[in-house]
Amino acid sequence: QVQLQESGPGLVKPSETLSLTCSVSGGPVSSSNFYWAWIRQPPGKGLEWIGSLYFSGRTFYNPSLRSRLTLSIDTYKNQFSLTFFSVTAADTATYFCARLWWVRGYFDSWGQGTLVSVSS
Amino acid sequence: QSALTQPPSASGSPGQSVTISCTGISSGYNYVSWYQQHPGKAPKLLIYEVTKRPSGVPDRFSGSTSGNTASLTISGLQGDDEADYHCSSYEDKNNNVAFGGGTKLTVL
Numbered sequence: 390q391v392q393l394q395e396s397g398p399g400l401v402k403p404s405e406t407l408s409l410t411c412s413v414s415g416g417p418v419s420s421s422n423f424y425w426a427w428i429r430q431p432p433g434k435g436l437e438w439i440g441s442l443y444f445s446g447r448t449f450y451n452p453s454l455r456s457r458l459t460l461s462i463d464t465y466k467n468q469f470s471l472t473f474f475s476v477t478a479a480d481t482a483t484y485f486c487a488r489l490w491w492v493r494g495y496f497d498s499w500g501q502g503t504l505v506s507v508s509s
Numbered sequence: 510q511s512a513l514t515q516p517p518s519a520s521g522s523p524g525q526s527v528t529i530s531c532t533g534i535s536s537g538y539n540y541v542s543w544y545q546q547h548p549g550k551a552p553k554l555l556i557y558e559v560t561k562r563p564s565g566v567p568d569r570f571s572g573s574t575s576g577n578t579a580s581l582t583i584s585g586l587q588g589d590d591e592a593d594y595h596c597s598s599y600e601d602k603n604n605n606v607a608f609g610g611g612t613k614l615t616v617l
Binding site: 424426428430434435436437438441449451452485490492493494495496497499500501502 | 540551557601605611
């Protein structure tokens, strides 16, 4: 059974860059059936899709976040990453990584989530 | 695609049934999924492709659509069903995903 684990800083200063990594075990990120995704949840609010990427490097971003985002994947380390530029307090959230079934469009495996606070 | 609309809260007594709606789905859309999230935990897949249940999810949970609204019905409510429920739709042309705002279910 595939498992995902987020890692990264719990605190980032405003205007700085947030970087998170999701390590995948129990299955390869190079599987043709899946995209790999980032989703976030501000405290007390709903889920927001950030973006998804395929092992080939093909990426899809939430249009409202696209200008500040980069997603990347490392098939050798079996992990994928999120880089979020110029963060503000509004980016404070729990960030989840998840596996997305391509075409069928659902997230069947999730990481436990990591809380990132943006504060000076 | 546009965000989806869910009622912020729902409630029911043990043994009863409750239905949670999710409006804003494209009519005839097949890529609707539902997730259950307990406090402090990651979401868990409950329903995918409108009506299908992953292995291990009880048949008390069922999904449907009508027009531009998807629905999750939980029958025989149990205490552990008290959680947040999120709907999601997926647009395969550009791999975009939309979530509803989530519904907090209280078991009275």
